[in-house]
Amino acid sequence: MPRFEGIERLVVIVGCQRSGTSLSGEVIGAHPNVLLIDETDGLMRWADALLAGSEEAEALYGPTLARAAEKYRRPKERVAGRDGVAVPAPGITHLALKAPNLTYNATQLAALDIPVSVIYPVRDPRSVVVSMAAIGSIDMVANQLERMKGDPAIAAVHAEDIAYIEDPATPMHLKRARVWRAKSTAQASFERAGLDPYVFRYEDFVEDAGPYTVHLANHAGLVWHEDMIEHPRVMRGQGPGLLNRNRGIDTRSVEKWRDRLSIEQERNILALCGEAMARIGYTPTPALRTPPAPRFPDDVLASPVIVTGRGGSGTRLISDIVAGSGVFLGNRLNKSSDSLEWVDMIYEMAIKAHAAHYTIEAREIEAWRHLFRLTADNILQKGGFREGGLWGFKLPETVLAIPQLLDVFDNAKIVHLVRHPVTCCARRTHMTSRPDNLVGRTVCHAAYRAAGREAAKLRTDHDFMRNALTWLYQVPPVARLGRELGPDRYLEVRFEDIIGQPDIVARNVRDFLGDGAGLAPAPEIDDSRTSFAIDPEWEERIWAVCGDAAREIGYSRSFDCQGDGQEKMLREDRRDVRFP
Template sequence: MQSFSHALGAAGDAQLVLVSGAPRTGIAALAGQLAQHPDALLVDGTNTQALVWLSCLIDEPDHLESLQLEMEAQLREIHGAIPAQAPTHLILPVQGLIADPVLQDKLLVSNLSGRMRLLLTQRGRNDTMASLARFPHLQPDLPDPHHHQGAYLVAADQLLTEARAQVNHLQSQWASAGLTWFLVNFEALTSNPDLRLSQLRKQLGLRHLESEERQPRRRGISLSVCCRERKIDASSVGRWQRQLDIQMASSEDITSSAPLTPGEPNQPPVILTGRGGSGTRLLAEVCMGFGLHLGDSLNRSLDSLQWVDLIYEAVLTNLAGHANPWRGSWAAELRNRARWHRSAHTPLDQPWGFKLPEAMLVGQELMEAWPKAKLVHLVRHPLDVCLRRTHMTSRTTNPIGRATLGAAYRALGRNLDPQIDPPHWRNAVSWWFQLSRMQSYKHRSGHRILEVRYEDLCDHTTAAAAKLARELNLQTSSIQLQVDAERRRRWEPDDPHIAEIWDLCGPIASLYGYTLES
């Protein structure tokens, strides 16, 4: 099977695993982990995509094929192949199901009832409220948690009370109808995720996997903000105690178990970044070759997955213009994440860091969290970056791209919808905006920012790598990079878009030694 729509169409009588619950109780995380099974397919997306598909499956099955093709165009695959065999289970994160009594009633009387399994997530109220506060864009009706915490706590408590009542009603409905449902407690899941996930897969009828069959990546389609390949852990349990005011303690529902926090790393981090599509994977290869530990969970681009959710939410909050969340508790949250993801497998004195292209959107805030951190910025000629496929930060099909382009268009005074502009222009605006931010960081903390040109890394690998190792105080070693020459330049000199891109990006590009001819 080569496409999402084909795989979904071939699912036939596959089990429908509906994952629902109150907001921020682990729905997407649980669904993503279940979908790592090679027989499962994740049907996820922005807003109500999975709910729309489910509703169409009941009411308009003749339109399913066209809807699946439409979803194919709207959604993108994240890190993983579509199952080669027809999936036996479809995993649908459908938070909105608890608030949709019409769809609930239809499901109960539909011919799908025998195929459905319902997972309801629950989580300690305080941690749920703290998680809601970290994603203000997901609940725009709630008061600003940074400026009006008292009002926020009252409103969030009411929202969660209503959501829990909806969850209880849905659970009661399914129990009365004799349908299969399971309650998944977030704290229990994080205490022993491997065991609990194994039990859930068995209860859902997913076949047992031998160790060599286990897949490191989930399978399916998603536009989720966070890359849910990061393993489930307890680093967010008890997080409310580090994030929100002590008045949270007045709530009746207090999470009793705070996460274990192993020893503090002995060295500040090295943060690797660069506009996505610039070749940051090569930069990561070089630094890892010098003994820099970038984490235990890396994707094919060598992005440090355990930092994705924290950095992405910071980017969204920062670009939305909310009050800066990095002062105080957020800086502590970053350092707590570092304790969680280093000391279990690496010595505390080993050089460490993480690589994530989108980190350059909050570079200054990261350096404030670690006053002695070094930020390595990989830069590449804008024509090579802009005259190629779009990157997450130049697409309107995901929250990071929408936030980046929105802020960039405002900075340019461009009052148009980015969706109507062609890809090369969105690439150029994204490049210009992100490199402009890096220039502003240099004015404040220039001695802590190291710049590496992609072209130098490819053409003068030994010299460029040795210079980087000296500046980072890393042990040098022989570096051999595999560079695909055909990928270095995929545009033609007579491309009509060159002048438009250079007019915007040229002034900043010249600061890095680039010219239109180079």
């Protein structure tokens, strides 16, 4: 097939990583005439072949399009099939390439035999440095160094940057800042190549996105469409980095760096990047001052109730019971009763805890201790929390970071929901068992490594197998750690018990929480979550993976979703099941 059949223009989104390239891609990619291709779709392998004039680009084109369509709620409107090969669907006239790594390739992009529009977001380097640090499973500095050195012409242009980054005496936050400086000030290379980039500040965009979506459409040669501002209704799942495609545009990330950088780090970044910042519209003036002391005493901030459980186990039910007992779980909860104010921080911690080549050092734990308690103080103040009450947070992903959270909150209590592995793993997948997002990809690779299973099988294994291996990786370690904490700080609650006798579970939760807790009303139960057919082969294979660990927790091979059969092991007092 012709290389760009039906495609009138490429829209290439460049700039520095963590500068708004993903958000720009979401907005443009939501347009009805556009197909967005991300790095996770195989973009760079195809793009490198395309720019090199390699015949491999032809072979990679169809599979890349097919993967790109998976991010859409209606993929058939973006990609069609012809003779078993993926091609752009009728009406798709633009391919949007979210490709910050192509910032170095202005000349090659201009030489393509198709019109190219360049979108170039920029962002405050202090935010970028902090955002890079949050993605522990990706060494962005090493990746950019490899990209700079991979082409002699690019290496010559960036010789000083390469030397600065490779110097072992350079602190990591300044290496990241140097990457920002190299990539956020390369607009002139596109202008010299005849490609007029549309440059805009990320902070301005999120403050008032409407006008910028119009500018983006115009620059890309598109007629503005309302889907660009409503992109969550077009996209689904998780995008590159920690992008949640279901979340709209907000400003929460703009000032996050203030809590992450020290006064000295900020001044170092400004000294390195100040001139470049001024050229692209930023004021390089220090903003950090010594923060005010927390309002709440340290013993309060050190004592949350952490509600967790493997995602897909019915964690909303235990969250509702805990909240109904009088525990303040935050100011913003979603329909699953997740504490959204903690999402970014917990995800960062979880990724770093399970990344293959990342070691969490004591100084990072100490920095987290300060940051998490400061965040807790802000949340409690905003929610009108009064000292003497109970507070905490609930996220399924905290199951991945319990040891680190216990270092941060050294008087925390853990409420851990467990569920029979067969009924848990035979259901739908959770983000932590899908490699289509950064958290899930990190956890899946870690789970497969721990089980001695080849990572290549991640894409071919059935959902139930990935569910089983990630259940095995997530649930038993927390249960073991909980038994070390003891019954005063760890409560294990069975999903089956909530279904069978929620009133007894509510009393156990109240007794565990102690003074200040009340008796929660019985939660509403969705019968569709407890009654479904399970393929006998799935059951056999899930139990083969999880059975030994499940027995340690107290489960046997048989199960009863209704909580009134063999698996009902509920007593008025809390169980203390010992591991052999």
